[in-house]
Amino acid sequence: MSAGRVVVEADGGSRGNPGLAGYGAVVFDAANGTVLAERKESLGIATNNVAEYRGLIAGLDAAAELGASEVDVRMDSKLVVEQMSGRWKVKHPDMIPLQRQASTLARKFDSVTYTWIPRAENAHADRLANEAMDAAAGNADVEPEPAAVLSEKTTPAAPGWMDTTGAPTRMLLLRHGQTALSVDRRYSGRGNPALTEIGQAQANGAAARFAGNNGIAAVVSSPLGRAQQTATAAAKVLGLPVTVHEGLTETDFGEWEGLTFREAAERDPELHRKWLSDTSVCPPAGESFDEVRERILKVRDDLTASYAGSTILVVTHVTPIKTLLQLALDAGPSLLYRLHLDLASLSIAEFYPDGGSSVRLVNDTSHL
Numbered sequence: 001m002s003a004g005r006v007v008v009e010a011d012g013g014s015r016g017n018p019g020l021a022g023y024g025a026v027v028f029d030a031a032n033g034t035v036l037a038e039r040k041e042s043l044g045i046a047t048n049n050v051a052e053y054r055g056l057i058a059g060l061d062a063a064a065e066l067g068a069s070e071v072d073v074r075m076d077s078k079l080v081v082e083q084m085s086g087r088w089k090v091k092h093p094d095m096i097p098l099q100r101q102a103s104t105l106a107r108k109f110d111s112v113t114y115t116w117i118p119r120a121e122n123a124h125a126d127r128l129a130n131e132a133m134d135a136a137a138g139n140a141d142v143e144p145e146p147a148a149v150l151s152e153k154t155t156p157a158a159p160g161w162m163d164t165t166g167a168p169t170r171m172l173l174l175r176h177g178q179t180a181l182s183v184d185r186r187y188s189g190r191g192n193p194a195l196t197e198i199g200q201a202q203a204n205g206a207a208a209r210f211a212g213n214n215g216i217a218a219v220v221s222s223p224l225g226r227a228q229q230t231a232t233a234a235a236k237v238l239g240l241p242v243t244v245h246e247g248l249t250e251t252d253f254g255e256w257e258g259l260t261f262r263e264a265a266e267r268d269p270e271l272h273r274k275w276l277s278d279t280s281v282c283p284p285a286g287e288s289f290d291e292v293r294e295r296i297l298k299v300r301d302d303l304t305a306s307y308a309g310s311t312i313l314v315v316t317h318v319t320p321i322k323t324l325l326q327l328a329l330d331a332g333p334s335l336l337y338r339l340h341l342d343l344a345s346l347s348i349a350e351f352y353p354d355g356g357s358s359v360r361l362v363n364d365t366s367h368l
Helices: 048-065 078-084 095-106 119-139 197-210 225-238 261-267 269-275 289-306 318-329 334-338
Strands: 004-015 019-029 035-046 068-075 111-116 169-175 216-221 242-244 311-316 346-351 357-364
Touching: 004 048, 004 119, 019 048, 019 119, 035 048, 035 119, 048 068, 048 078, 048 095, 048 119, 068 078, 068 119, 078 095, 078 111, 169 225, 169 289, 169 318, 197 225, 216 225, 225 242, 225 311, 261 269, 289 318, 311 318, 318 334, 318 346, 318 357
Parallel strands: 004 068, 068 111, 169 311, 216 242, 216 311
Antiparallel strands: 004 019, 019 035, 169 346, 346 357
């Protein structure tokens, strides 16, 4: 029996990216919406993107078995849709063989189209994927490591050693991409340099990481241009607006703005030395790290109230991210001087309604 033209909807998920994973795929008759085939499978430990590709492969394979000639693929993974359409390059080594396998299957048909749909419109495949993940959880001997996760499609659970209650506000803390000042390692606070070409590429790389992450409820950015440029790239693939929060702006370095470390130290040797060890000390006409902390405390409270129990992408600068991590860890001021954060790096902090908090990821640049 030839199925003619069909619609394939596919999805995949990972409960702890990587974590216990599974996929689901369903094939519909394009003419009347009749379900022609269903596929679902538990994958053990895998990433969300691997699971989504496996769902696509299963859907295409089922369509081929049905003798379909034309296939309309619909998925809520922006990453898979854009890569299979040839608009985005496949860079991650785990994705390359899966994309090739899917492309080989696609060549069996007269035509294949790829369309991104919201998660709500992919409910059938999503249900199958969750059934597969439930099966994986039921058969698991150990709980997956919770540390480095985005948890795109699941509500994050508290680490087992924490006595916290309620759903946390999960903040995906993304530093902006490269600017001309960061190339020369100059203090860049309230100045407003644009992203360089490399910086925009870094922003795009981060955006690709979030593609298809339908668990992100909002994109919140510093008011400075370099952060908003980085945020806009991610917001575009997520289909969300950029909300600006003035409190997320970088430290005001005052008269040291635009200077290198050496230049600032030579200009104000004693003050610069004190500033490097005392968070109450201000640069000339600038802002102390203690003042930044007070500002970021208000930002944290604003965001946890406005987005309670949600996952949000927060695009900002070095000091605000370090301060949010410091608050989540309940750490002392030395963290500000000892923690390194790369350009366009991702960190993750969670804040619970009962006052608990945790850090799940720091300075991850695997998307670059």
